[in-house]
Amino acid sequence: MTRARLSSARRVVVKVGTSLLAPPQGGIHARRFFDLASEVVALMNERRQVMLVSSGAVGLGSRKLGLRKRPVAIPEKQAAAAVGQIDLCRRYERAFARHGRHVAQILLTHAGLADRERFLNVRHTLNSLLERGVVPIINENDSVSTEELRFGDNDLLSALVVNTCEAELLILLSHVDGLHDRSPDLPQAARIPEVKELSPEVMELASSDTSDLGTGGMRSKLQAARSASQFGVPTVIADGRRRQVLTRILAGEDIGTLIHAATRKLSSRKHWIAFSLKLRGTLYLDGGAVRALREKGRSLLPIGVVSARGKFGVGDLVRCVSESGEEVARGLISYDTKEVELIKGQRSSRILKLLGYTKGDEIIHRDDLVVL
Incomplete structure (x- = not known):
């Protein structure tokens, strides 16, 4: 304008x-x-x-x-x-x-x-x-x-x-x-x-x-x-x-x-997701995950998560950053801190075996994800 x-x-x-x-x-x-x-x-x-x-x-x-x-x-x-x-x-x-x-x-x-x-x-x-x-x-x-x-x-x-x-x-x-x-x-x-x-x-x-x-x-x-x-x-x-x-x-x-x-x-x-909620944690993503979010509008899968920081629960807002620390996206997470630690870097097909249950293939579904 x-x-x-x-x-x-x-x-x-x-x-x-x-x-x-x-x-x-x-x-x-x-x-x-x-x-x-x-x-x-x-x-x-x-x-x-x-x-x-x-x-x-x-x-x-x-x-x-x-x-x-x-x-x-x-x-x-x-x-x-x-x-x-x-x-x-x-x-x-x-x-x-x-x-x-x-x-x-x-x-x-x-x-x-x-x-x-x-x-x-x-x-x-x-x-x-x-x-x-x-x-x-x-x-x-x-x-x-x-x-x-x-x-x-x-x-x-x-x-x-x-x-x-x-x-x-x-x-x-x-x-x-x-x-x-x-x-x-x-x-x-x-x-x-x-x-x-x-x-x-x-x-x-x-x-x-x-x-x-x-x-x-x-x-x-x-x-x-x-x-x-x-x-x-x-x-x-x-x-x-x-x-x-x-x-x-x-x-x-x-x-x-x-x-x-x-x-x-x-x-x-x-907008409410990205700016009205309090951030509870940070996920560090590899280059492939960053490209999938930015260029293809995909959901975030556990295989793309390198590490996690903070204490968050299901439905909390977390930041997604590149390995260099640049903020890529924010979203509502489907797994808590302990669960992410167990499934990070793994294929979605292994979630059931690693946790004994599954809440879905995505750590953050694209409907709950805001690319910045």
């Missing part, structure tokens, strides 16, 4: 970073809530549907609790999130009320979206809200999450919401005007207007730095864009401090970095 075609997007996910609402230098950008609401309503008046994935609960809560930096201990993070989430939604509610619009709070966890039934329930809820002209304000449920607080961020969550609600555009707003060819703090840094493919070289340009009150750096934004891209959705990373930034992006202006959608779109279920 070219910039000129961004105007055709009717359903948009906008992620707002903590730095825009509770900047590291202190204070709260109270005015930004009203500016965002004005822009979102303007888009809605153009017959678009908009969802806000908003960080800031921990940051706002930290301000209220008098903390200068993001808490380190999990209970302190959860306390800050519990205090801040109320403030966050109240500010959005006031801002949208000026335009006669209602907001709805949606708190999600990675574990919740990993359950397919709950994933679909979230989809139905979001669709119902959007059809009624309500603006969903989505955030991770930081006050009860533990693993998500350590490793998750709302960049990834926003990409998962793209699949959940079948959006057509993802916009990631922070304090940086897109991806640069070197650290944006350097005077010679140049903005990269468009990225057609998220190659390893492009990923290397990303800094993993985060702010004192936030969790997501540029690397997490590129990972989110990669997830959206695989669902056939482009991403724009832009500076949320710009005036009318959302309107200008959808008008096709050269703002931030546009990351193109992949040419081959994953189905909703396969």
Whole structure:
């Protein structure tokens, strides 16, 4: 999708970073809530549907609790999130009320979206809200999450919401005007207007730095864009401090970095497999297996598995990598760790003899496999 075609997007996910609402230098950008609401309503008046994935609960809560930096201990993070989430939604509610619009709070966890039934329930809820002209304000449920607080961020969550609600555009707003060819703090840094493919070289340009009150750096934004891209959705990373930034992006202006959608779109279920589930292990494949997956679309057979790492059970998500460590695919495995150790490198016809039973010829069936 070219910039000129961004105007055709009717359903948009906008992620707002903590730095825009509770900047590291202190204070709260109270005015930004009203500016965002004005822009979102303007888009809605153009017959678009908009969802806000908003960080800031921990940051706002930290301000209220008098903390200068993001808490380190999990209970302190959860306390800050519990205090801040109320403030966050109240500010959005006031801002949208000026335009006669209602907001709805949606708190999600990675574990919740990993359950397919709950994933679909979230989809139905979001669709119902959007059809009624309500603006969903989505955030991770930081006050009860533990693993998500350590490793998750709302960049990834926003990409998962793209699949959940079948959006057509993802916009990631922070304090940086897109991806640069070197650290944006350097005077010679140049903005990269468009990225057609998220190659390893492009990923290397990303800094993993985060702010004192936030969790997501540029690397997490590129990972989110990669997830959206695989669902056939482009991403724009832009500076949320710009005036009318959302309107200008959808008008096709050269703002931030546009990351193109992949040419081959994953189905909703396969996208859910690849990006909504937690990885539990890694399978190392020989060259023949790599070619069979990439070039022929085959299932993964035990004969192609060289080794396995991690502790996984039947139905868990595992990575498939080449012997050099390059990720080739992800999929739901049909055998657990101990079983894979016994059958790896063997022909499928020997599974019954080696285990005393069989769950099928494939370690991962192609219907449960996503080639990346």
